[in-house]
Amino acid sequence: MPLSIYNTLNRRLEPLRPRDPKRVTFYTCGPTVYDDAHIGNFRSFLAADVLRRFIESPLCELEGSGPGPRSVVHVMNITDVGHMTDDDQADGGGEDKMAVAGRRLLEQKKSGKLPPGVELDPNSPYDIARFYTMRFLDDAKKLGLKVAIEHDKDASLMPRATANVPGMIALIGKLIERGHAYVVGPAGARVVYFHVPSFEGYGALSGNTLDALREGAGGRVGTENQSGKKHPADFLLWKEDSTHIMKWDSPWGAGYPGWHIECSVMSAARLCGSGSVLSPAQLVQMQVPDAQPIIDIHSGGEDNIFPHHECEIAQSCCAFNASHSGPYAGMWFHPRFLFVEGAKMSKSKGNFFTARQLYLPAPEGKGIAPAAIRLELIRTHYRSNANFTEQGLKDSARMVERWRRFMDTAGKGSTSSDAAARGACREAIAAAMHDDLNIAGVLGELNGWLGRVDAPGPEDAELLREIDAVLGVLELEQAKSAQTDIGVFIGCEADPAVLAKLNERVEAKKAKDFARSDAIRNDLAAMGYQIKDVAGGKVEVRRG
RNA sequence: GGCCGCGUGCCCGAGUGGUCUAAGGGAACGGAUUGCAAACCCGUUUGUCGGCGGUUCGAAUCCGCCCGCGGCCUCCA
Structure with a gap:
């Protein structure tokens, strides 16, 4: 049975059919770096990581393709631009997040709470973004996110929005040229909007078609603050604002890009070239035949389905597909939200955790082994709301310890267990993974087999290692x-x-x-x- | 109001029409061990699968309706 994944686009389980099975292209919407990433962010990133690891595993079989070796080019962006909202009405205070983060860091600096060795100017949004980017990379590597580990050798796998503004400007120009975007307002206050009715496929991913949006009772597509838009659903591509905290020159004046355009640029730039990053000029030239995905897999948290991914599809297809239509990504992968102790995470409830609050040793953190955190975050099916609990963390920690003991024992043993049982276990685990990444099923098979093996040997260790290459748990560093x-x-x-x-x-x-x-x-x-x-x-x- | 996801024992969860009187991991309890604990080991306990109805010889598994929880409907993983 080949690998099947629930595709948000078609609302059903579908076999993964990459254009080139030897080189699968995968884009994940990464963090916005104005604060430390929390465990809810990481649940989503880890689900994507497990998917890419499985595709790369010898256990995995893809429809219509032979056995491996297979590689996944996985790109995860870093959003280091603070202000990305369109209308100020959407965000109560309408304050720039980088500015808020700057104030917070300034306080920490004054009270001496910043980690030693950190040189940072809280008034510089670039410094703030660099600071949190560095911390995110630390967290991500601690939890075994492969893309962050690879990033040390190939920084282009985690592109920064601020470094891709020329590409965004080029793409916005292309969208204007192809009749999908327009400029309004006088010089000094110009705005470029994407014209949503110009893209027929709008709403295919989220179900929020223009009709549905109009009818939506709770919808916020109001008429206020929409001056200049040709259609209420049109969204921002560029805003001229010479007073903004981060700004760049453009044909439409100095200002900043809209939120959605960065992902259209960074996904195509890194994944559509053959290993190299496409320049703005190449992006303008690029054209993809109709009905052919631009990238194979796209992931992000469920809240990104609308508007972010819907808008991304509109931009990318209108910019790159020959007749301005197309699926953009063949497979849309959206992990669900994480709860903590039965409730939504919130700072006031005291159940809000960043990754480092858990793994850092006392007194800054709780000193929890990264392996336990990772296992706890990946073991609930990605399409259910997971509940992160202290008890669950203990369960996971014990499971990891048990696996480690098994490895230690196997390392000392010379003869392995029954080969047929081992083969059956491997096959059952592969089958569970092929079925929409059923990790709980994997754990059931694995633990059952582990319990039946009295004296593990080298081949037993090899199987556990093969499975763990997908789960990514045992390779993590043990608690300091x-x-x-x-x-x-x-x-x-x-x-x-x-x-x-x-x-x-x-x-x-x-x-x-x-x-x-x-x-x-x-x-x-x-x-x-x-x-x-x-x-x-x-x-x-x-x-x- | 629209679109979408989820609902199995004390907890996490497997199960995709018959082998389900429902896997596996925890928890609890008992035993072995230990100066006492911890860990390891052995054993036991807990459920008819959110509700109702339908399809079927047969349903946790398929269909319908309802209930509950969650996401989105222009800040959000």
Whole structure:
């Protein structure tokens, strides 16, 4: 059975049919870098990462193509332009996000809360964006996002919006030329709009056709603030604004681009060339035959379906397809939202977590192993609302520990388990993945098999490694640990006060004064440290 | 109001018409082990599958309606 994925575009499960099965092109809408990415962002990015890893895996079979090797060119953009809204009515305060982030960073700088070694001017939007981009890349690599790991060798895989403004200007010009966009307003306050009625396919992805939008009772396509637009649904491509915090020169005056145009440019620029990045001039030249996708897979959070992806389709097809129509992406992949402890994440409820708040060691974070975070975020089917819980995180952490023990044991063993059982397990896992990425099914098969293998050997380890190349869990770094003669500190420092207590406890135990040793354990618990005796006469110490 | 996704035990979740008296992982309980714990190991416990109706010899699985939760309808992963 070949790989099938739920395609948002056609609302059904469809086999993935890339144009070139040896080189699958994949674009993911990445983060906006005015703050640290939270675990909800990462759930979506990780789902895309698992999909690309599976396509690259020998376990994967694609319709109409032979076995691998196969590669995926996966591009994830970094949106480092702050203000991208069209009408100020959409955003209550209408304030630029980069400006807000700047104020926040300025406060942190004053109170000395910025990490050491960070040189940054809170008044510079470029500095703010660079700061959060760097942090995002750290987080992404910690959680095993392959695109971020590859980015170290090929920076073009994670293009920055600010570096692609010339391409956007070129594309906007092309859209005007082809009759899909128009300029309104006097010099000094010019605006370029995409004319939505000029694209017949509008609404195909989201169901929000122009008719539906007009009828929508809760819709916000009002008449106010629409002056100059030919149609209420027309959206911004360029806004002339010489006072804006980030601005570029253009044929329509100094200003900034609309939100949607960057993805049309960055996806085509990196994925439509043969390994190189297309220049603005090449983008203007580029033409794709009708009914042929421009890229194979496009992913993003479910909230991006409309308007962002709908508008992206309109722009890309009108700019690149021969007769201004086409699917743009063959497969649209949209993971659903993440809940935390049964509720929507919100800062006021106290259930809002950035990735680094979880994986950083105490006291900045909770010292949770990245592998546990990753597994917890990927194990709920991507098309369900997942619920991120402390209990679930513990479950995931235990599963990872079990797999690691299996690997350790297998590394020491010389003979492997029953080959037929191993083959059946591999096949069942592949079947589960081919069916719209059924990871829970994979875990069921995997854990069942693991439990039945008493003495794993090299071939067993090899199978687990092959599966983990898709899940991407075991390769992640383990919680930072520090060893001393007596303790193994996981996710925390070897505090001298704690070491003194541990030594005291060893003496007490040696003297068989168990009342005292228990009291010391309680003391440590009161200080926030959990301890347990482990192999080798050492004590494992965890914070929290 | 429109379009879309989801709904299985205490929790996470597998299951896509018969082998389902429903996988697997946790949790709880009991045992083994331990100075006591932790970890590991063994065993036990928990469900008729959101509701109602239909199709069928047979439905968690297909269809219809309803209920609940969630997303979008121009900030949002």
